[in-house]
Amino acid sequence: QVQLVESGGGLVQAGGSLRLSCAASGRTFSTYAMGWFRQAPGKEREFVSAISWSGSRQYYADSVKGRFTVSRDNAKNSVYLQMNSLKPEDTAVYYCAAGSNSRARGAREYDYWGQGTQVTVSS
Numbered sequence: 001q002v003q004l005v006e007s008g009g010g011l012v013q014a015g016g017s018l019r020l021s022c023a024a025s026g027r028t029f030s031t032y033a034m035g036w037f038r039q040a041p042g043k044e045r046e047f048v049s050a051i052s053w054s055g056s057r058q059y060y061a062d063s064v065k066g067r068f069t070v071s072r073d074n075a076k077n078s079v080y081l082q083m084n085s086l087k088p089e090d091t092a093v094y095y096c097a098a099g100s101n102s103r104a105r106g107a108r109e110y111d112y113w114g115q116g117t118q119v120t121v122s123s
Contacts, residue, residue: 002026002098002112009094009117012086016121020081022096022114030074033102035110036081038092038119045095045107049081052102059102064090086121093118 008020022034035050049070050059058070067086072079079096094117097110104110 002029002032004096004098004112004114006094006096006114006117009119011120011122014086014088014121014123016086017082017084018086018119020083020094020096020117020119022079022081024077024079024098026077029077029098032098032112033100033104034070034072034079035097035099035102035104036070036079037095037097037107037110038090039095039116040092043092047105047107048094050102050104051079057102059105061105083119086119088121088123091119091121 003025005023036048037045038048039045047061051070051072055072067084069082096114098112099110
């Protein structure tokens with residue numbers, strides 16, 4: 001099993017940046033693909049980004065491509081989401097998740113989830 005804990009959320013003005021972190025427990029972290037999802041009030045949870053177990057492949061939703069960067073450090077059992085040029089529409093609870101396929105974009109395809117961290121972007 002993998003337990004995930006997100007951090008780094010907060011309130012930021014439009015155009016600003018935040019870096020989210022996700023710390024994982026368990027010796028098998030490096031074998032999992034990791035994803036980031038977000039969920040705004042009244043909306044479904046949506047895919048944001050994913051990274052392969054080795055970190056060699058990254059995937060992004062069109063809405064964040066060019067602004068967000070996903071990375072991981074397997075030695076630290078952590079995955080990160082650097083968010084730049086933030087927009088009010090990026091406001092949501094952000095979740096990290098662990099799964100077996102970094103190409104997966106559906107929430108149901110991920111096995112383990114963190115509790116989420118709130119990101120609020122003011123205009």
